Amino acid sequence: MPYQIDLDSFKGPLDLLLHLIQKHEMDIYDIPIAEITAQYLATIEVMKSLNLDLAGEFLVMAATLLLIKSRMLLPRDEEEAAEETEPDPRTELVQRLLEYQRYRDAAISLDALPLLGRDVFVRSAPEPEGDGGDEAEWEPVGLFELVAAFRQLVQDNGDESVHEISRERLSVTDRINQILATLSERSSLAFADLLAGVVSRNEVVVTFLAMLELVKMRLARLMQNSRDSSIWLYGVDGVDDNSLQQDESLGYS
Amino acid sequence: MATAEIKAVIEGLLLVADGPVRPDRIALTLEIEVAQATVLLQELQEDYEHSSRGFALQLVDGGFQFRTRPEHAEWIRRFRKSRPFRFSRAALETLAIVAYRQPVTRAEIDYLRGVDSGGVVRTLLDKRLIRILGKKDIPGKPLIYGTSREFLELFGLRDLTGLPTLKEFNDLPPDMLADMDVPAEEQISLEDGPL
Amino acid sequence: MATAEIKAVIEGLLLVADGPVRPDRIALTLEIEVAQATVLLQELQEDYEHSSRGFALQLVDGGFQFRTRPEHAEWIRRFRKSRPFRFSRAALETLAIVAYRQPVTRAEIDYLRGVDSGGVVRTLLDKRLIRILGKKDIPGKPLIYGTSREFLELFGLRDLTGLPTLKEFNDLPPDMLADMDVPAEEQISLEDGPL
Numbered sequence: 001m002p003y004q005i006d007l008d009s010f011k012g013p014l015d016l017l018l019h020l021i022q023k024h025e026m027d028i029y030d031i032p033i034a035e036i037t038a039q040y041l042a043t044i045e046v047m048k049s050l051n052l053d054l055a056g057e058f059l060v061m062a063a064t065l066l067l068i069k070s071r072m073l074l075p076r077d078e079e080e081a082a083e084e085t086e087p088d089p090r091t092e093l094v095q096r097l098l099e100y101q102r103y104r105d106a107a108i109s110l111d112a113l114p115l116l117g118r119d120v121f122v123r124s125a126p127e128p129e130g131d132g133g134d135e136a137e138w139e140p141v142g143l144f145e146l147v148a149a150f151r152q153l154v155q156d157n158g159d160e161s162v163h164e165i166s167r168e169r170l171s172v173t174d175r176i177n178q179i180l181a182t183l184s185e186r187s188s189l190a191f192a193d194l195l196a197g198v199v200s201r202n203e204v205v206v207t208f209l210a211m212l213e214l215v216k217m218r219l220a221r222l223m224q225n226s227r228d229s230s231i232w233l234y235g236v237d238g239v240d241d242n243s244l245q246q247d248e249s250l251g252y253s
Numbered sequence: 254m255a256t257a258e259i260k261a262v263i264e265g266l267l268l269v270a271d272g273p274v275r276p277d278r279i280a281l282t283l284e285i286e287v288a289q290a291t292v293l294l295q296e297l298q299e300d301y302e303h304s305s306r307g308f309a310l311q312l313v314d315g316g317f318q319f320r321t322r323p324e325h326a327e328w329i330r331r332f333r334k335s336r337p338f339r340f341s342r343a344a345l346e347t348l349a350i351v352a353y354r355q356p357v358t359r360a361e362i363d364y365l366r367g368v369d370s371g372g373v374v375r376t377l378l379d380k381r382l383i384r385i386l387g388k389k390d391i392p393g394k395p396l397i398y399g400t401s402r403e404f405l406e407l408f409g410l411r412d413l414t415g416l417p418t419l420k421e422f423n424d425l426p427p428d429m430l431a432d433m434d435v436p437a438e439e440q441i442s443l444e445d446g447p448l
Numbered sequence: 449m450a451t452a453e454i455k456a457v458i459e460g461l462l463l464v465a466d467g468p469v470r471p472d473r474i475a476l477t478l479e480i481e482v483a484q485a486t487v488l489l490q491e492l493q494e495d496y497e498h499s500s501r502g503f504a505l506q507l508v509d510g511g512f513q514f515r516t517r518p519e520h521a522e523w524i525r526r527f528r529k530s531r532p533f534r535f536s537r538a539a540l541e542t543l544a545i546v547a548y549r550q551p552v553t554r555a556e557i558d559y560l561r562g563v564d565s566g567g568v569v570r571t572l573l574d575k576r577l578i579r580i581l582g583k584k585d586i587p588g589k590p591l592i593y594g595t596s597r598e599f600l601e602l603f604g605l606r607d608l609t610g611l612p613t614l615k616e617f618n619d620l621p622p623d624m625l626a627d628m629d630v631p632a633e634e635q636i637s638l639e640d641g642p643l
Contacts, residue, residue, distance in 0.1 A: 011342050012368035057368045099365060102419055106353060107345035109417035113408045118337050119323040120311075120409060121464040123268070139532040141540065142401065143385040143603050144378045147617045149537075150544035153560055154614070173550050174608045177594060180581065217551060217592065219582045236582065257500060264502025265516035266527045282527045305452060307459025321460035332461045332477045375620040387610035396612055 013061030014100040016043060021097070028097060031090055033072050037065040068093060175210030183220060183235035191222075191231035259283060260293050267297075273316025273406065314405040315412060347373045348404070351383050353419055355399035358389055362398075374398065382407065454478060455488055462492075468511025542568045543599070546578045547611060550594035553584055557593075569593070577602065 010016040020039045021028055044058050071089035114120045182189055194207055211233065214220040221234045254262070262283065267274055280290040294317050298310040311320045321329055330337060340348075347370050350362050362370045377383040381403040388394040400413070410416060449457070458474055475485040489512050493505040506515045516524055535543075542565050545557050557565045572578045579596045583589040595608070605611065 009342075011346065012366055014367035055368060061367070096365075096367070100367060103346055103349045103353070103365060105420050106349035106417065107342065110349055110352070110408060111340060111345055113410075113417070114320075114323040116320070116407045116409060117335075119326045120320040121326075121329050121333070121460070122318060122320055123463055124466045139534050140402075140602060141535050142381065143387075143605075143612060144381075145535075145540060146544050146547060146603065147385075147612050147614070149540045150548050151614055151617060153541055153545065156562075171609075173548075176551065177608050180594075213551075216585065217582060218585045219551075261500055261502040261517070262520050262523050265520045265524060266502075268503045268514060268516060269524055269528070271531065278527075278530055282523060282530055305456055307456040307461075308463050319463060321463060322456070325457050325460045328457050328477060329460055329464055332473075333464065371620050378620070385612055387605050388612075394609070396616055 012055070013040075013058050014097060015104070016040065016058070017061070018097060018101055018104070028094060031094065033065070033069045033090060037062075037069050040065055064093065171206045172209050172213060175206050176213055179210060179214060179233070180219065180235075183233070187235060189233045191233060194233065254283075256293070259285065260297060263290075263293055263297060267310065267317060267319055270318070273313040273318040275316040278316075311409060312411040313409055314402050320409065341373075343368075343370070343373045344377060347377060348382060348400075351377070351398050352400050352404070352413070352416055356386050356389070356397035357399075358395040358397055360395060449478075451488070454480065455492055458485075458488055458492060462505065462512060462514055465513070468508040468513040470511040473511075536568075538563075538565070538568045539572065543572060543577060543595075546572070546593050547595050547599070547608075548614075551581050551584075551592040552594075553590040553592055555590060 010019065017036065017040065020026075020036060020043070021031065024035070024039065026032060026036065041062060044054065044062060047054050047058070068089045116122065179189070179194065191211075194211065195204060211220070211222070214233075215222055219236055221236065223232050223234060263279055266279060266282065276290040276294055277287050279285075279294065280287040283290070294310070298312070298317065301308070301310045307325065308319045308321045310317050313320075326337075343366075346366055347362060350365050351357055354361065354365075359371065359374060362374065374383070378385070378398075381401055383398050383404065384401045386397045386399045389397045404410075405412065457478065461474060461477065462469055471485040471489055472482050474480075474489065475482040478485070489505070493507070493512065496504045502520065503514045503516050505512050508515075538561075541561055542557055545560050546552055549556065549560075554565065554569060557569065569578070573580070576596055576598045578593050578599065581592045581594045584592045599605075600607065603611075
């Protein structure tokens with residue numbers, strides 16, 4: 001069998017399919033599905049026999065091809081055929097192949113640009129770094145750097161528990177900040193409004209914890225006019241001490 | 254200052270700068286109008302273009318920077334004793350997808366490439382060539398990615414419009430297009446389309 | 449190579465060199481005689497001397513180097529002062545702690561970083577990237593800090609939910625260096641380079 005191809009070089013099933021289509025001069029808009037399936041299966045058999053690390057995606061594509069092939073073999077209902085309502089089973093695959101081909105070609109175009117450090121060079125100047133003590137602005141920095149810095153710190157401290165809880169902590173923190181932001185725009189907030197748009201149980205819990213946290217830090221106060229009336233959250237600045245019962249009455253102090 | 258003198262000073266500034274220099278920074282330093290700074294920088298760029306100097310003034314990421322000529326690359330690599338680096342195809346494909354379709358999610362990249370691209374995405378993040386833009390406002394709030402300033406600098410692009418034009422393959426024949434039955438999630442990724 | 453071409457290449461080498469370049473190093477790179485390299489360097493030096501360029505080729509410690517003109521010194525100093533600062537490691541770490549652990553006290557920041565962070569916290573406050581949220585209701589009533597609107601703008605976030613969690617970060621598989629064949633030297637130049 002003439003498999004004179006570098007099997008290791010395929011970047012994925014789409015790449016392999018495009019290769020087979022080009023090699024066998026098939027019409028991408030009218031792929032002979034039986035033939036391409038046979039070629040594809042034969043190629044991954046070779047890859048398997050060579051013990052190449054075969055990514056799961058190759059097998060998924062094999063299944064997809066077989067599915068398309070079986071659909072094409074199904075006898076078409078005459079009425080349906082007349083109405084032409086039955087979509088061509090190959091359509092999505094063709095669309096993906098065309099799309100992939102665009103980016104594969106774009107990748108080649110990118111690589112042809114004069115790359116800094118490969119084709120063109122600039123003066124090597126020392127990198128200025130500082131705390132920005134004077135009037136100078138800071139250069140924008142990416143989120144990735146921020147996460148990476150935090151992750152490094154957490155690892156250095158050997159604080160293994162942080163990894164687990166940080167996700168939840170962050171969402172409580174988010175909620176705290178959202179509430180504080182809202183409170184900075186208006187003096188009070190009905191408890192029911194806090195939960196408006198909240199869907200999951202987790203979010204309710206998080207909102208509740210955020211509220212308790214705010215009260216604990218004395219950044220906000222909880223009040224209600226009377227028992228069983230609605231609960232209001234006040235920013236520390238916007239509290240009117242006289243008209244309402246203090247938060248103590250709610251039992252959170 | 255006479256114009257010729259201002260241009261000479263700008264040349265000096267470009268020499269000592271540690272990256273592409275935007276016209277507004279030149280204007281701020283020399284207390285001239287941004288428009289004038291822009292004109293002078295463009296004039297300098299042309300001067301260098303028409304001379305047979307060993308470097309040229311290039312517009313990168315909105316700023317100007319002296320860069321050596323690509324045809325001298327091999328001599329300069331010898332001088333610096335550096336090997337030419339090569340991008341893997343996986344890295345280039347992923348970069349191309351992020352560049353042309355940003356903001357884009359991991360799932361969209363995986364779908365377009367047909368393979369898991371987590372490792373490559375991580376590598377490109379580590380190299381600062383792509384960056385996290387935030388999260389997409391859809392269920393699961395996946396991270397969205399875009400290209401960085403470093404990307405523009407590495408590829409010598411003035412901005413994203415300077416990307417090579419994406420080749421338009423013949424779209425699907427009309428009858429097949431009518432057949433298109435793409436799952437909802439994929440439609441989103443298609444609509445977000447190239448810049 | 450024609451002499452003019454060799455001179456152009458030498459200009460490129462001088463631009464990218466990280467210090468004065470001696471004629472023998474030029475000769476070695478371009479496979480020409482040291483005498484020829486010396487002559488060409490001197491010719492280049494004269495070319496620049498007689499042009500009204502913003503920099504000149506100067507003989508320093510037996511080597512040649514592009515240097516700005518002394519009469520432009522004041523402009524260069526002003527220019528350098530206007531350059532944006534890169535985040536220091538300390539500033540980035542502190543900002544990261546405030547972002548992920550807010551509301552957070554100074555003591556908590558100091559504990560996580562293992563060093564006194566008072567100066568950095570003040571700088572971040574001055575730059576309005578963090579803000580004081582209030583006081584914590586524990587003995588000593590320490591100030592508690594959180595991030596600001598400016599923080600969101602700097603990182604291009606709509607709100608704090610856009611901040612990637614450590615879990616999402618860890619979900620990206622570790623760097624697969626083999627994926628992108630960039631030699632160590634270039635990696636450094638990409639990261640620390642004039643970006």
